[in-house]
Amino acid sequence: MTTADLLLVALGAVAVGAGVLVVSTRHIVRAGLWLVVNLLAVAGCYLVLAAELVAWVQVLLYVGAVVVLLLFAVMLTRAPIGASDDLDRPRWPGALIGGGAGLGLAALFVSGYRWSRVDLPSPGTATALGEQIFTAWVLPFEVVGVLLLAALIGAIVVSRPDIGSR
Amino acid sequence: MEIEFAAAEGWLHNVWLLIAVPLVSAAILLLLGKRADKWGHWLGAGSVGVTFVLALTFFFQLRGMDEREGVELSLFEYLPVAGLKVDFGLLYDPLAAIFTLLITGVGFLIHVYAVGYMSHDPGRRRFFGFFNLFVAAMLLLVLGNNFVMLYIGWEGVGLASYLLISFYFDRPAAATAGKKAFLINRVGDAGFAIAIFLMFATLGTTQYDEVFNGVGQLTGATVTAMGLLLLLGACGKSGQFPLHTWLPDAMEGPTPVSALIHAATMVTAGVYLIARSHPVFDASETAQAVVVTIGAITLLIGCIIGCAKDDIKRVLAYSTVSQIGYMFLAVGLGGAAYALGLIHLLAHGFFKAGLFLGAGSVMHGMQDQTDIRRFGGLAKHMRITWITFLLGYLAIIGLPPLSGFFSKDPIIHSAFERHGWSGWVLGSVALIGAGLTAFYMTRLYVLTFHGKPRWTEGQHPHESPPVMTIPLILLAVGSVAAGGLMATSVPGWLEPVLGEHEEHHARLSEWTVTAMTMAVVILGAGLGFALFRRGTALQEQPAGPLVTAARRNLYFDTLNEVVFELPGKLLTRALVFLDNRGIDGVVNGLAATVGGGSGRLRRAQTGFVRSYALSILGGAVLVVAAMMAVTLS
Amino acid sequence: MTTDIAAETLKLPSLDYAALAPMLILFGVGCVGVLVEAIAPKKARFPVQLVLAVLGIAASLTAIVLAAGTEKVTAAGAVAVDGPGLFLQGSIAVLGLVALLLISERSLERGGAFVAQAAVTANSEADRDQATRGSGATEVYPLIIFSLGGMMLFAAANDLLTMFVALEVFSLPLYLLCAMARRRRLLSQEAALKYFLLGAFASAFFLFGIALVYGYAGRVDFAGIHAAVLDSPNDIALLYIGLAMVAIGLLFKAALAPFHVWTPDVYQGAPTPVTALMAACTKVAAFGGLLRVLYVAFERSQWDYRPVLGAIAVLTMLVGAVLAVTQTDIKRLLAYSSIANAGYVLVGVLAISKAGLASSLFYLVAYGFSVLAAFGIVTLVRDADGEATHLSRWAGLGRRSPLYATLFTFLLLAFAGIPLTSGFTAKFGVFAAAIEADQTWLVIAGVITSAIIAFPYLRVVVMMWLSEPGESTPAVSLPGALTAAAVTIGAAATLLLGIVPQPLLDMTENAAHFVR
Numbered sequence A: 001m002t003t004a005d006l007l008l009v010a011l012g013a014v015a016v017g018a019g020v021l022v023v024s025t026r027h028i029v030r031a032g033l034w035l036v037v038n039l040l041a042v043a044g045c046y047l048v049l050a051a052e053l054v055a056w057v058q059v060l061l062y063v064g065a066v067v068v069l070l071l072f073a074v075m076l077t078r079a080p081i082g083a084s085d086d087l088d089r090p091r092w093p094g095a096l097i098g099g100g101a102g103l104g105l106a107a108l109f110v111s112g113y114r115w116s117r118v119d120l121p122s123p124g125t126a127t128a129l130g131e132q133i134f135t136a137w138v139l140p141f142e143v144v145g146v147l148l149l150a151a152l153i154g155a156i157v158v159s160r161p162d163i164g165s166r
Numbered sequence B: 001m002e003i004e005f006a007a008a009e010g011w012l013h014n015v016w017l018l019i020a021v022p023l024v025s026a027a028i029l030l031l032l033g034k035r036a037d038k039w040g041h042w043l044g045a046g047s048v049g050v051t052f053v054l055a056l057t058f059f060f061q062l063r064g065m066d067e068r069e070g071v072e073l074s075l076f077e078y079l080p081v082a083g084l085k086v087d088f089g090l091l092y093d094p095l096a097a098i099f100t101l102l103i104t105g106v107g108f109l110i111h112v113y114a115v116g117y118m119s120h121d122p123g124r125r126r127f128f129g130f131f132n133l134f135v136a137a138m139l140l141l142v143l144g145n146n147f148v149m150l151y152i153g154w155e156g157v158g159l160a161s162y163l164l165i166s167f168y169f170d171r172p173a174a175a176t177a178g179k180k181a182f183l184i185n186r187v188g189d190a191g192f193a194i195a196i197f198l199m200f201a202t203l204g205t206t207q208y209d210e211v212f213n214g215v216g217q218l219t220g221a222t223v224t225a226m227g228l229l230l231l232l233g234a235c236g237k238s239g240q241f242p243l244h245t246w247l248p249d250a251m252e253g254p255t256p257v258s259a260l261i262h263a264a265t266m267v268t269a270g271v272y273l274i275a276r277s278h279p280v281f282d283a284s285e286t287a288q289a290v291v292v293t294i295g296a297i298t299l300l301i302g303c304i305i306g307c308a309k310d311d312i313k314r315v316l317a318y319s320t321v322s323q324i325g326y327m328f329l330a331v332g333l334g335g336a337a338y339a340l341g342l343i344h345l346l347a348h349g350f351f352k353a354g355l356f357l358g359a360g361s362v363m364h365g366m367q368d369q370t371d372i373r374r375f376g377g378l379a380k381h382m383r384i385t386w387i388t389f390l391l392g393y394l395a396i397i398g399l400p401p402l403s404g405f406f407s408k409d410p411i412i413h414s415a416f417e418r419h420g421w422s423g424w425v426l427g428s429v430a431l432i433g434a435g436l437t438a439f440y441m442t443r444l445y446v447l448t449f450h451g452k453p454r455w456t457e458g459q460h461p462h463e464s465p466p467v468m469t470i471p472l473i474l475l476a477v478g479s480v481a482a483g484g485l486m487a488t489s490v491p492g493w494l495e496p497v498l499g500e501h502e503e504h505h506a507r508l509s510e511w512t513v514t515a516m517t518m519a520v521v522i523l524g525a526g527l528g529f530a531l532f533r534r535g536t537a538l539q540e541q542p543a544g545p546l547v548t549a550a551r552r553n554l555y556f557d558t559l560n561e562v563v564f565e566l567p568g569k570l571l572t573r574a575l576v577f578l579d580n581r582g583i584d585g586v587v588n589g590l591a592a593t594v595g596g597g598s599g600r601l602r603r604a605q606t607g608f609v610r611s612y613a614l615s616i617l618g619g620a621v622l623v624v625a626a627m628m629a630v631t632l633s
Numbered sequence C: 001m002t003t004d005i006a007a008e009t010l011k012l013p014s015l016d017y018a019a020l021a022p023m024l025i026l027f028g029v030g031c032v033g034v035l036v037e038a039i040a041p042k043k044a045r046f047p048v049q050l051v052l053a054v055l056g057i058a059a060s061l062t063a064i065v066l067a068a069g070t071e072k073v074t075a076a077g078a079v080a081v082d083g084p085g086l087f088l089q090g091s092i093a094v095l096g097l098v099a100l101l102l103i104s105e106r107s108l109e110r111g112g113a114f115v116a117q118a119a120v121t122a123n124s125e126a127d128r129d130q131a132t133r134g135s136g137a138t139e140v141y142p143l144i145i146f147s148l149g150g151m152m153l154f155a156a157a158n159d160l161l162t163m164f165v166a167l168e169v170f171s172l173p174l175y176l177l178c179a180m181a182r183r184r185r186l187l188s189q190e191a192a193l194k195y196f197l198l199g200a201f202a203s204a205f206f207l208f209g210i211a212l213v214y215g216y217a218g219r220v221d222f223a224g225i226h227a228a229v230l231d232s233p234n235d236i237a238l239l240y241i242g243l244a245m246v247a248i249g250l251l252f253k254a255a256l257a258p259f260h261v262w263t264p265d266v267y268q269g270a271p272t273p274v275t276a277l278m279a280a281c282t283k284v285a286a287f288g289g290l291l292r293v294l295y296v297a298f299e300r301s302q303w304d305y306r307p308v309l310g311a312i313a314v315l316t317m318l319v320g321a322v323l324a325v326t327q328t329d330i331k332r333l334l335a336y337s338s339i340a341n342a343g344y345v346l347v348g349v350l351a352i353s354k355a356g357l358a359s360s361l362f363y364l365v366a367y368g369f370s371v372l373a374a375f376g377i378v379t380l381v382r383d384a385d386g387e388a389t390h391l392s393r394w395a396g397l398g399r400r401s402p403l404y405a406t407l408f409t410f411l412l413l414a415f416a417g418i419p420l421t422s423g424f425t426a427k428f429g430v431f432a433a434a435i436e437a438d439q440t441w442l443v444i445a446g447v448i449t450s451a452i453i454a455f456p457y458l459r460v461v462v463m464m465w466l467s468e469p470g471e472s473t474p475a476v477s478l479p480g481a482l483t484a485a486a487v488t489i490g491a492a493a494t495l496l497l498g499i500v501p502q503p504l505l506d507m508t509e510n511a512a513h514f515v516r
Helices: A003-024 A028-048 A052-076 A092-113 A126-134 A138-159 B010-014 B017-036 B040-063 B094-117 B124-143 B147-165 B172-203 B208-217 B220-238 B246-252 B255-264 B266-276 B278-282 B285-308 B312-333 B337-365 B383-397 B403-417 B421-449 B466-498 B510-532 B545-551 B553-595 B597-602 B609-632 C005-009 C017-039 C042-066 C083-103 C125-132 C140-156 C160-178 C185-217 C222-230 C236-254 C262-269 C272-297 C299-325 C330-349 C354-380 C402-416 C422-436 C440-466 C481-499 C502-511
Strands: B071-081 B084-092 C072-074 C079-081
Touching: A003 A028, A028 A052, A052 A126, A092 B609, A092 C185, A092 C236, A126 A138, A138 C017, A138 C140, A138 C160, B010 B040, B010 B071, B017 B040, B017 B124, B040 B094, B040 B124, B071 C422, B071 C502, B084 B094, B084 B124, B084 B147, B094 B124, B094 B255, B094 B266, B094 B337, B094 B466, B124 B147, B124 B255, B124 B266, B147 B172, B147 B220, B147 B246, B147 B255, B147 B266, B172 B208, B172 B220, B172 B246, B172 C422, B172 C440, B208 B278, B220 B266, B220 B278, B220 B285, B220 B312, B246 B255, B246 B312, B255 B266, B255 B312, B255 B337, B266 B278, B266 B312, B266 B337, B278 B285, B278 B312, B285 B312, B285 B421, B285 B545, B312 B337, B312 B403, B312 B421, B337 B383, B337 B403, B337 B466, B383 B403, B383 B421, B383 B466, B383 B510, B403 B421, B403 B466, B403 B510, B421 B510, B609 C185, B609 C236, B609 C299, C017 C042, C017 C072, C017 C079, C017 C083, C017 C140, C042 C083, C042 C140, C079 C083, C079 C140, C083 C140, C083 C272, C083 C354, C083 C481, C083 C502, C140 C160, C140 C272, C160 C185, C160 C236, C160 C272, C185 C222, C185 C236, C185 C262, C222 C272, C222 C299, C236 C272, C236 C299, C236 C330, C262 C272, C262 C330, C272 C299, C272 C330, C272 C354, C299 C330, C299 C440, C330 C354, C330 C422, C330 C440, C354 C402, C354 C422, C354 C481, C354 C502, C402 C422, C402 C440, C402 C481, C422 C440, C422 C481
Parallel strands: none
Antiparallel strands: B071 B084, C072 C079
């Protein structure tokens, strides 16, 4: 086992543990914070795999934007801050199916690759990614722009009460 | 025997007109709306008259030809899918020719009659629109040159029949009857549709000639399956056991509808289907055996229930069920009996149409009363109706020399001739059926026209106008003459279609059978006359188990409920439960019913999104697991 | 080294603009529509947007017609232009145009079916005020155009990533459009939220599936996956589970059981014209994607996935047919009917043959026209509170408005597959294709379920014609020119494709060849 392997296992364990806590805690704010831990651990995995750009994007976007947005939403909607029974009902069928699916997929990956070695591709630097995006993936990339524009328009339409009345 | 059809030439090129004329008339009647109210009924009747004349010209054209195998006419390519070419094509052969004549001839008389019968009905124009639509669809059914065309006509007549049964939609019974007819027919139609796809799967075609020529290459099991599926379709449409329960209920429609659709033409489509696909049935002993069994069971059921009914139209309806049972019995026997079944079909078309129209005439004069316990002594007041009804009655019980004698007697005889012990059983059943027919028809006739009047208050029976009685007279003439005429000519005429068959009667001589039949008929009629000469009780009397069972339609409605409706209901309930609540709901359902009223009120519409998500996840796990299972196995 | 990188090492992929034009035109028109919202005065927006959208779709359709016959892969393998792709794009354009007519109708209700300010709290004073007064939002036009563009890209996507992006592009505007009903706002918002959450959930499956397939094949483009399917040393389980998960994402969009749970709620809650758009166009796009994945990427592995997908088809037909029986709301009834119809299309798809492909394409177009006309009529049956969708309100409609009741009856007969309607031709086509491919069990299930589903249709017919109109039977509004045109086109196509289906059948037959 190399250092990278050890790091991956450790980060993976952190990610899974934090994930379990996200869905099992009784405090909604704590759930959001555990999500931060989970996302950071996944970002760590990316770093270990030399995908630096993706790792930083993960931190910036998910930790920096999405989770913060989530917490703001919790505050603005005056959701209960303390422990809430609504958040922690034992839902065994759900837990069984969800957990089973996760374990099954993990087993699938393990059996799919066993001990075969996979060489890491060239490091995921900004240069390499940019090159890919503007050659092989240029069309999907541009279309993502359309998607964001549509999302923007939609967000304005469903959230601003002061448009349309004029 | 290789079957081949010539291409249509000359005047026969215009066979498509037979379908087009009533179709155009129907379109005019239904699209013009109220503007056509004044003259619509004459257009409706006239168009069928024109079609009848056309049918006659085509008939003589075909008769004049040397090779009468039939002519084909391909109008346009309809469905070119998946290596299958289905043409919109017609086939005019001797079998189609006699059906065309029956449909347009009897149809025309009934149309004329309906002009009078429906004269007070505000929906008369709509009625004639549907009626013409029915004629067009029925002609398409018999004129198509492949099974898909037959299916299209099949669905078309079903639709028209449904529309016409529920014509009096203000009566709940009519609406229910329409629904029942539609549903039960769907069961049969599904069988028919699967049979068509089976043909396509095994033979790659649905053209009559190609299918029939190819039957020889198929395995026995395939042919039997094909035959049984076709039979399922035929049973649905022709009201045969176990799908017969819709036909008596269908009498809720206007009487001309009962006469044309539910007695003379549409309900015989099943017989047509079996006769048309005779190479399939000839090739499968099993399928034929099932056909005769069903025919025999149905004819007995129809007779038994017919004895216990008090509604004039229902008695006639059960009699139709049982007479079609005779036809099924005949076409199931195969060989020379095919022609006998078809002769009985034609003869039945005349006398049953006459009987129904007579019943309609009685109802017309008796303010729509249908209970035979409330008739009596009508012979004096409705002379023409009485005489024509009498002739129809004598024809159906098979008194020589009326048409029923020539058509039913040979069927009974052929039944006795079937090989092995089954011949004795079938022959006896057919014989008992003849006796029962004589009994319940006598009961119907005597209670209606003779004895003391048992009318309700304020009845002034009167004869119907000529526009109704003239068709009655013509149909009565048909019932008298048709049988003997057809018994001699039809078998020869149909030879190009059904092939030549030698008759060999080994067991019983013709005279023995005729004597036996006459004996039971006279016994049945005499018993009926003796019992009902003095009228009957006005209320339903307590009776033994058999009569009660017969009054309750031998519990077939209950049987249908248990066999078809109950599993359907259970399946629906199970699916609704799963769908509304998801997997998650299965577990929480109990808690919700016990504890949470408020929780349920909060739901604006249906389930929680998390339940939906869970059922999607559950489905996904199942799909993935199934995929794994299939892969690993 | 930094600035010259583009010139030296970047080999820009060649873009065939003529082949991409149908999508590029729509995306461009959508952007112009956004500008119109920003610049044009309030009053002028509706006519400008309508004309712009119609012209845009027409231009896109022209580009599709001009590209007919092209067979190539362009944009660095992201887009495949071929017969099925162009046919599907053309269908999306035509059906989208008809749906646009319904969406633009403003004479039935002041301001059309869309709310002016979707952000106003539902059932508040301001909301009641704007329900009767204000004009409708015109932002729906760019959203619809973006969505149609996304659908076209989805039908032509040649790798899983492009397909995923296209999936999101056409879904996101639909989520938003669902939330914008003028009446019954809570129901509409609930529908949108459900659709959004479940759609995101299904997208996750799709993405995970892509990852698994990539793990097996090392590629995400269909040609590469197909090469790996034929010959790859990796564990085959990765491939099959990847396929299953990709398929689940697609089956969700196409509303196949058990991934159909969202459909009734969303179809009911969404503004009816949007429901029509979803039932017609989304279905075309979703099956377009499914066809391409199954026929191009996974072609040789058919024997392994056919039983599973076949079971889904049977379950879908059964669920759609049986549950339609219990519905009391016309929009939910049509939703279950669309679920059942999706099952029939899947029967055709699973033939995995040229005939299967052609008949599925035909089915999608035929069903699209019928369902547009049907929902068009649903928008007409209304009272003071908007559309009257409860079935009891339809009782006696035949007396009140024979013309529309006749048309609706005709469309229901088409859904039931009665001959001489497009429904019969289409069902016959898919069943014949399945029979030819030895999938007899699917056909038997199909015939039996179509016998079952005829019953709920019949119930509506009975209700419309055979009951007396009551106090609560609403009058049918006189349609504006746009709705009348949409209903006429839909019903005429249903009739024509039933009587002379041959031209379209030939067209699908000629189009039925994928490029790899």
